[in-house]
Amino acid sequence: MTKILKDIRVIEMGTYITGPAAGMHLADLGADVIKVERPGTGDPFRAFKGGLYSPHYQTYNRNKRSIALDTKNPEDLEVFRELIKGADVFIQNLAPGAAARAGLGSASLRASNPRLITVDISGYGEEGEYAKMKAYDLLVQAESGLCAVTGHPAGPGRVGVSVCDIACGMAAYGGVLEALIQRGITGKGAGLAVSLFDGMADWMNVPLLTYEGAGRAPARVGLAHPSISPYGAFALADGSLVLISIQNEREWANLCAHVLLEPELPKRPGFETNVIRVKNRAEVDGHIGAIFAALSRDEARARLDRGAIAYGFVNEVADLARHPALRRIEVETPNGTMRYAAPPVRWADGAREPGRIPAIGEHSARIRDEFAA
DSSP: OOOTTTTOEEEEEOOTTHHHHHHHHHHHTTOEEEEEEOTTTOSGGGOOGGGOOOHHHHHHOTTEEEEEOOTTSHHHHHHHHHHHHTOSEEEEOOSTTHHHHTTOOHHHHHHHOTTOEEEEEESSOSSSTTTTSOOOHHHHHHHTTTGGGSEETTEEOOOSSOHHHHHHHHHHHHHHHHHHHHHHHHSOOEEEEEEHHHHHHHHTHHHHHHHHHHSSOOOOOSSEETTEEEEEEEEOTTSOEEEEEOOSHHHHHHIIIIISSOTTGGGSTTOSSHHHHHHTHHHHHHHHHHHHTTOOHHHHHHHHHHTTOEEEEOOOHHHHHTOTTOOEEEEEETTEEEEEEOOSOOOTTOOOOOOOOOOTTTTHHHHHHHTOO
8 A cells, every 4th residue: 555644754742542543543654653752751651561561552653663852851852843843743642731831832833844734632622611621531531421321321331442532533633634635735734723522522413412402312221222122232042142223114024023033023012113112112122132032142143144133242352352354463562563453444455564663762863863953
């Protein structure tokens, strides 16, 4: 695959997930991403048990070069300024105001390099009462209302991955690509700002509009659907769960005939239409659940396939590790070769070549030489 960003240089002063995720996706497209890290410790997410890098660090930092700089040191600050002079993109997700206090505010950097695209990542934006609040992923899940629509009726839950961080990182990545296209037309850089809260609020538009239109938010229904029945998980004979999705009355008839082996069930009072089934969900789910509870996984699969029913098994992470649909890439790290889930976009002319994960300051000497004033 052609490295379409091979002539683009990105300076990433990012830690944890959001900034590094944006930088990594640009690096995957061929950009020269130089990760600026603290001498000695580097990105806090490097640290893990036994000296190994954390799964978070290893997931979001491939294909980069690392330079160790202390921007409070005048000599290192001058090196950083030289990096910026030759950069196309600067990404930072430091604490609110930290970059500006260090003399690295985005406006001043763009003034010295008018073609520069700057990306400031924050928790809640640059203004307002929330601007200075710490914003870790789960806190933003809670503040954005995501937890309120996630989980079981008994109480709210968290999404099991850092979805606010990832959404924000992907938004930053997309914004940089847009700004590069615009720069190709105007010749000018741009200042971008992205927040974790804005990223998740955007994803929460359906619950938000549901609330403002109907006066109530979607209910928490666990592994079920608030407005479709049957649509949920049912236990099989071995205790595993199968999740089925019925989208219309034709599929409901197929489920009854080929899976439940009760072709007349749609005529039973309380089972006739989706609206009625949703009101009668407990009885409907109980009836279906009793039938699935007597089936093995193979028996359930055979019946569901025969009825052309949409379904999936509720897998553990161990099941993901050996899932037949899982594609892998191998990445070299300072801790050896790691096997990752592959990036989701597949190119017809070939796969991306994943680069290695650098050690702290691994490229410091070479980068200093490249940018010597």
